[in-house]
Amino acid sequence: LNRNDCLFCEIIEExxxxxIVYQDDLFLVLMDKYPINPGHILVMPKDHYNNLFDMDSKxxxxxxxxxxxxxxxxxxxxKADGINIGQNNGKAANQMVNHVHVHIIPRYIGDVKTGNxxxxxxxxxxxxxxxxxxxKNVLKNPII
Amino acid sequence: LNRNDCLFCEIIEExxxxxIVYQDDLFLVLMDKYPINPGHILVMPKDHYNNLFDMDSKxxxxxxxxxxxxxxxxxxxxKADGINIGQNNGKAANQMVNHVHVHIIPRYIGDVKTGNxxxxxxxxxxxxxxxxxxxKNVLKNPII
Numbered sequence: 001l002n003r004n005d006c007l008f009c010e011i012i013e014e015x016x017x018x019x020i021v022y023q024d025d026l027f028l029v030l031m032d033k034y035p036i037n038p039g040h041i042l043v044m045p046k047d048h049y050n051n052l053f054d055m056d057s058k059x060x061x062x063x064x065x066x067x068x069x070x071x072x073x074x075x076x077x078x079k080a081d082g083i084n085i086g087q088n089n090g091k092a093a094n095q096m097v098n099h100v101h102v103h104i105i106p107r108y109i110g111d112v113k114t115g116n117x118x119x120x121x122x123x124x125x126x127x128x129x130x131x132x133x134x135x136k137n138v139l140k141n142p143i144i
Numbered sequence: 145l146n147r148n149d150c151l152f153c154e155i156i157e158e159x160x161x162x163x164i165v166y167q168d169d170l171f172l173v174l175m176d177k178y179p180i181n182p183g184h185i186l187v188m189p190k191d192h193y194n195n196l197f198d199m200d201s202k203x204x205x206x207x208x209x210x211x212x213x214x215x216x217x218x219x220x221x222x223k224a225d226g227i228n229i230g231q232n233n234g235k236a237a238n239q240m241v242n243h244v245h246v247h248i249i250p251r252y253i254g255d256v257k258t259g260n261x262x263x264x265x266x267x268x269x270x271x272x273x274x275x276x277x278x279x280k281n282v283l284k285n286p287i288i
Contacts, residue, residue: 052227053219055212057213058209060212061205061206061208061212064204064208064211065201065204065205067204067208068205069201071196071197071233072197075197075233080234081234081236082232082233082234082237082238083196083232083233083234083237084230084231084238085230085232086228086230086231087228087229087230088226089215089219089226089227089228090225090227090251091226092224092251092253092254093225093227094226094228105237107234107237107238108236109235110236111236
């Protein structure tokens with residue numbers, strides 16, 4: 001079910017590098033390369049689906065069970081004041097990679113003036129790996 | 145598990161009015177009174193939880209199974225080009241009502257210049273009811 005021209009499938013297939021926080025048979029958890037805040041993380045199924053509507057509802061439920069575990073670990077590891085969970089479907093909704101994924105974004109009081117998001121950063125692999133390892137320490141074994 | 149000072153609990157208890165699209169024993173689906181776009185809808189558990197981390201992972205999975213059904217109905221009824229799904233935890237993450245809820249926002253090509261959201265609207269109850277009834281027609285019976 002993987003696609004050669006898909007950035008995330010390439011990471012899943014290990015043809016391309018990514019900072020991976022967790023994986024099992026069905027899902028991959030990846031550090032976002034252009035985080036809104038440090039600790040910005042993506043949860044996705046390993047099989048290629050363009051968006052949420054290509055999945056069935058039970059599998060979506062399973063995906064968000066894992067999101068819950070990961071979001072809680074991000075919250076603790078990053079000492080976040082808040083957490084945004086976001087899932088964008090379609091270019092009009094700002095979906096950048098056409099492989100369904102859920103954003104988990106740690107937030108801090110005062111990090112934004114309006115209801116909108118801070119700008120994206122470009123973090124080094126070293127920075128991503130450092131934060132990934134502190135999230136891993138908290139995440140342990142999600143039970144889904 | 146309801147709270148008197150909670151806006152959403154008041155709607156769930158029918159002490160306050162809201163435009164309700166769907167409900168069952170566990171969940172309520174409500175038109176957002178200040179939609180980012182027409183068709184902006186909220187999915188929430190009827191019991192009061194402040195945020196996602198007060199729920200258990202299985203119940204979160206169930207919530208998002210329903211979100212899938214509702215989002216698909218919004219997409220079809222509103223002829224949306226895209227759909228944002230968002231769930232905010234904590235004031236720092238722009239959570240406005242402290243009763244856990246998931247935003248489903250229909251999006252259209254060109255309705256925003258940047259990655260951010262259009263401003264919120266104030267729609268009349270009549271407008272909300274009109275769009276609610278077209279979503280209801282598509283939603284039918286979610287199986288969760």
